[in-house]
Amino acid sequence: MSQITALDTFDLRFPTSRMLDGSDAMNPDPDYSAAYVIVRTDDSGPDGHGFVFTIGRGTDVQVAAIDALRPLLVGADVDALVADMGSTWRRLVHDSPLRWLGPEKGIMHMAIGAVVNALWDLAAKRAGVPLWRLLSDLSPEQLVDLVDFRYLTDVLDPAEALHLLQAAEPGRAERAADLVARGYPAYTTTPGWLGYDDAKLARLTREALDAGFTQIKLKVGGDLDDDVRRLGIAREICGPDVRIAIDANQRWDVDEAVRWVKELAPFDPWWVEEPTSPDDVLGHAAIAERIAPVRVATGEHVANRVVFKQLLQARATQFVQIDATRVAGVNENLAILLLAAKFGVPVCPHAGGVGLCEAVQHLAMVDYVAVSGSTENRVIEYVDHLHEHFADPVRVENGRYRAPERPGAGTEILVPSLVAHRFPDGEVWR
Amino acid sequence: MSQITALDTFDLRFPTSRMLDGSDAMNPDPDYSAAYVIVRTDDSGPDGHGFVFTIGRGTDVQVAAIDALRPLLVGADVDALVADMGSTWRRLVHDSPLRWLGPEKGIMHMAIGAVVNALWDLAAKRAGVPLWRLLSDLSPEQLVDLVDFRYLTDVLDPAEALHLLQAAEPGRAERAADLVARGYPAYTTTPGWLGYDDAKLARLTREALDAGFTQIKLKVGGDLDDDVRRLGIAREICGPDVRIAIDANQRWDVDEAVRWVKELAPFDPWWVEEPTSPDDVLGHAAIAERIAPVRVATGEHVANRVVFKQLLQARATQFVQIDATRVAGVNENLAILLLAAKFGVPVCPHAGGVGLCEAVQHLAMVDYVAVSGSTENRVIEYVDHLHEHFADPVRVENGRYRAPERPGAGTEILVPSLVAHRFPDGEVWR
Known part of the structure; x- marks a missing residue:
């Protein structure tokens, strides 16, 4: 029997603010960061790696939240934990005193997500396959067992989820082979950071088209005149067929969002992302109705499956933007994939x-x-920053993500990067 | 000029789980706790005290989040901070890297609430008045300046808020005098904890009536047969005129809530509290519609003003249960009071x-x-636990809260209690 022996945590920060990479209307100067955890075992097999993405100050608090999960996991039987990840998830998320600190939202929920993802990384490495393959090879019944349907059953219960998954069972092998052969569509946000000047925006837009992308994204919401000018530059370079999404990063109230988007509508934005507070289901619904045919996209800051459920119920978002580290990890994201599929x-x-x-x-x-079972109108965001720190960096070619081949969840950072970027004592910060 | 010199923080825990005080359907054995902060200055005047209420494990993480606010406040001019608490609130809540960790929810948002409340405690002590009096003496314009209307303006903007407050201006002096003379109505949850046996429930219910309460509350949601029996005991003792609220502490999904409440409806519950996830605005709305005339109450775990806005827009709750330490302090609760008044x-x-x-x-x-401007159908919850640790404990007499008279916000814990209950080294925990 193997046991979990340690949760080793790291406060990692990358000095991205020096170049204004990642600058938007709400986050002028982020230092991209990670509250990072390695789940270690007493066997000779792999460790599990996970993290919460943060943007600088406060990453130490996120690390402290991961540390608080140590007593729930150290000493546990690895095989038992990993063989029943549905129960493992429930045990972590429903721990009463820790749940009080959310509930199911914010720092503690994201900490659980990091640990859940690290356990999935461990599981995939032990199985010798990439995570997408491990999950795709589970039966519909096994996938349903991974999901906590608490607070979802008015919209989706286990029986209906099973039905959805069974309906997608035919063609699994063909789609997996298609992924390996052709990859998954991507779009790029690299050109569009708010802190970049017009020349850099134009140059990076051209480079994106040359690299094969058929969708790009621009940050908006700082200044309307700037947005009109920048969107005009991008549209002229892109022509009518390349999709241009815009992203306001929660900058607006409802009426302001409607007015602003209508000013930008002549440039044919594919979607407007995070027009207002991620908590405002009814606000998103009102915006979506009033700016149609421009579509709303949201999700990166949506706290949990319960809010996603409502965004879908209210037809408040036309794209579901899951994030790997905002909710409680792979299991909760599976719940959200099922909700999106239902709608x-x-x-x-x-x-x-x-x-x-x-x-x-x-x-x-x-x-x-x-x-x-589809990639229609589906794209994964891509930004070409910081991949060099990962043991299995993404490979984006001709505007598509190639399917990962190495065992694991992709979440492992290289040891030299862990050492150099540790805050505040790594060499980057000394 | 006075400066803030320190934020001293404490992890305080009270061993309430030993008696099952506070036990409910989601939280079987809480140790009531506080992540406590003292804001110190370099003048000879008072300090400011604030806290986040927690229930045991993880309080250390909540303390770490308060610690993370230290660089934003130490060295700041006390008079400037306190004279413009609206700007102070915005500066804390809109700090970009810390906001990322919510946004505006969970551990970081509650940490800001503790510090905001500590600054209000400081302000009230410096003014030599209790906080309710300090705030009640502000002009409508000054009150509006305390509120951040971001994400609210589709429902309530500053002009309408001002109008509401101006409409309530006549009669302020009479109502303040009424408070001093008669106090504010209370209800008690003391009889109803789920871990108490029937005899203790009956005895405490009788004691509540003898003490002058006209509303009590029972925890439900563990087992339906138990709930029927316990509610029957309480109703028989209370007779038809004393209100009995029931509280499910988020135990149910939507359909389950409706079924369960309908079984308990013959006992005439005054409200059903937290029937489901506090994030589920649409779920609460569906429940409220289907269980009418039983009313829904919620709020203690509602993350921020944006979710309260929607609960009111959707007619999802018939009572707004603000909590002093769940949102970002006094300022955000003022926003919520205004939203409730509007509806x-x-x-x-x-x-x-x-x-x-x-x-x-x-x-x-x-x-x-x-x-x-009203106390109609308004009651403050009361539980007779742990008041002895406070410098200015509540005085509940004949079922009513007497108006506080001492300067401050009521948030100061006595030094011997700070020392004895500090976790893990205070004498209570050694």
Whole structure:
């Protein structure tokens, strides 16, 4: 019997604010960061790696929250934990004193997500397959067992979820082979950070088209005149067929969002992302109705499956943007994939940051192979930052993510990067 | 000029689980706890005290989140901070890297609440008045300046808020005098904890009636047969006129809530509290519609003003249960009082725990004097636990909270209690 012996945690920060990479209307100067955890065992097999993506100050608090999970896991039987990840998830999420600190939202929920993802990384490495493949090979019954349907059953219960997954069972092998052969569609946010000047925006937009992307994204919401000018530059370079999404990063109130988007509508934005508070289901619904045919996208800051349920019930979002580290890990994201499939809404994962591309690609690929069965109008965000720190960096070629081949969840950071970027004592910060 | 010199923090825990005080359907054995902060200055005047109420494990993480606010406040000019608490609130809540960890929810948002409340305690002590009086003496314009209307303006903007407050201006002095003379109505949850046996329930119910309460509350949601039996015992003792609220502490899904409440409806429950996830606005709305005329109450775990806005928009709750330490302090609770006043929904604060009665009474009293202008169908929760640890404990007499007279926000814990209950090294835990 193998036991979990340690949760080793790290406060990792990358000095991205020096170049204004990642700058948007709400986050002018982020230092992309990770509250990182390694789940260690007493056998000679692999460790499990996971993290929460953060943007600088406060990463130490996120690390402290992961530390608080140590007593729930150290000493546990690895095989038992990993063989029943549905129960493992419930045990962590429903722990009464820790749940009080959310409930099911914010720092403690994300900490659980990091540990859950680390356990999935461990499980996939032990199985010798990439996570997307491990999950795609589970039976519909096994997938349903991974999901906690508490607070969802008015919209989706286990029986209906099973039915959805069974309906997607034919063609799994073909879709997996298609993924391996052709990859999964991507779009890029690299050109569009708010802190970049017009020349850099134009140059990076051209580079994105040359690299084969058929969708890009621009940050908006700082200044309307700037947005009109920048969107005009991008549209002229892109022509009418390349999709341009815009992202306000929660900058607006409802009426302001409607007014602003209508000013930008002549540039044919594919979606407007995070027009207002991620908690405002009814606000998103009002915006979506009033700005149609421009579509709303949201999700990267949506706290949990209960809020996603409502966004779908209220037709408040036309794209579901899951994030690998905002909710409580793989299991909760499976719940969200199922909800989106029920409503026929495309899942277009949020990525970028530190390792979000590496982590979330697995979920989009499971969605394609085993849940929605489609890549239509589905794209994974791609930003070309910080991949060099990962043991299995994403490979984006000709505007598509190639399917990962190495065992694991993609969440492992290289040891030299762990050492150099540790805050405040790594060499980058000394 | 006075400066803030320190934020001293404490992990305080009270061994309430030994008696099953506070036991409910979701929290079987809480140790009531507080992540406590003292804001110190370099002048000879008072310190400011604040806290987040927690229930045991993880309080250390909540303390770490308060610690993370230290760099934003130490060295700041006390007069400037306190004279413009609206700007102070925005500066804390909109700090980009810390906001990422919510946004505006969970551990980081509650940490900001503790510090905001400590600054209000400081302000009230410097002014030499209790907090309810300090706030009730502000002009409508000054009150509006305390509120951040971001994400609210589709429902309530500053002009309409001002109008509401101006409409409540006549009669302020009479209502304040009424508070001093007669106090504010209370109800008690003391009889109804799920871990108490029938005899203890009956005895405590009788004692509540003898003490002058006209509303009590019972925890439900563990076992339906038990709930029927316990509610029957309580109703028989109370007779038809005393209100009995029931509280499910988020135990149910939507359909389950409706079924369960319909079984208990013959006992005429005054409200059903937290029937499901606090994030589920649409779920609460569905429940409220289907169980009418039984009313829904919620709020103690509602993360922020944006979710309260929607609960009111959707007619999802018939009582707004503000909590002193769940949202970002006094300022955000003022926003919520204004939203409730706009919709004409009574505010009935959640209390109990550690110090929640002491803190939240001030907000209910401001609501009466300066916002809603009414105590009709309004009651503050009361539980007779742990008041002895406070410098200015609540005084509940004949079923009513007497108006606090001492300067401050009621949030100060006595030094011997700080020392004895510090976890893990205080004498209670050694």
